[in-house]
Amino acid sequence: MDSKLALPVGTTLDRFIMRKEKDFPYATGELSQLLRDIALASKIVNREINRAGLLDIAGAYGNQNVQGEEQQKLDVIANIRFIRAFRNGGEVCTIISEEDEDIIQTGNPHGKYIVAMDPLDGSSNIDVNVSIGTIFSIYRRKTSQGCDGDLTDCLQRGVEQVAAGYVIYGSSTMLVYTTGNGVNGFTYEPSLGEYFLSHPDIKTPKTGKTYSINEGSYNSFPQGIKDYVEYCKSNEYSARYIGSLVADFHRNLLKGGVYIYPSTLKAPNGKLRLMYECNSLAFIIEQAGGKATDGVNRIMELEPTSLHQRCPLVIGSPEMVDKVTEMLKKSEAALVQA
Incomplete structure (x- = not known):
């Protein structure tokens, strides 16, 4: 066999997780098992996505979720798969999902997470056939074990996350996560059914030439965001907007860039959810050397007040995020002076 075709077998996700347990002197294995549960559920979802066109499970489900958005069939399937994995695993006492209005109890009142x-x-x-993803955050419960979790457990700031990550289902499927000690990416090898370490210790570039924003809403952007878009155009930056948050974020994380979903006239508080999207990606980008802000405040320090709270998001390479916030401040100062 040609040695060039004999790809080496690298470090599996399971082996990597076991090696990293030493980073948590208080850990007793539950967090490691929880990460494995997420990986298992993602493999099942990946299979369903790859079969979607054959099994008539693409398209609308016929209901709206709590966000008022039309649910897709695979939204419902993925939600069920992950909830089932957490219930069977035993490490999670309570779940909150973008697809469900209320807290979901797992039936595991002794779960720590x-x-x-x-x-x-x-x-x-x-x-x-555009890339999509799963986003997750893990928190340690605040209430005593032995009872169901409540809003005190669920409404925690991003700085209190113990782990966060995402799975991107694209030309290859990748799981990227952090436990507060750097960011690592794993690529799924379907013939072996394993995730392998493919992107160790990810560091995002300090700056880039890519900006990701829905320019179709340009007329309703805050002036500072309009100014930044014009700045990008005058410097011949590349506009790259897929409309799939995980895909846009993943590209910018690896290659450098900034993703912006600002407040608009239609969505004055922004559209993205603090608890399900912004906190997780903020934790990841900060661990990779980047920044995340709502335009004024650090995302990870925002105090959540409701399960489905929305907020603006500026996230990516640190110098690009700083430039956005600088322009927002200038436009605000100009308004005050006027």
């Missing part, structure tokens, strides 16, 4: 998740981000893109 809370999970916040967007089970299938960007699912409206399934029908056109």
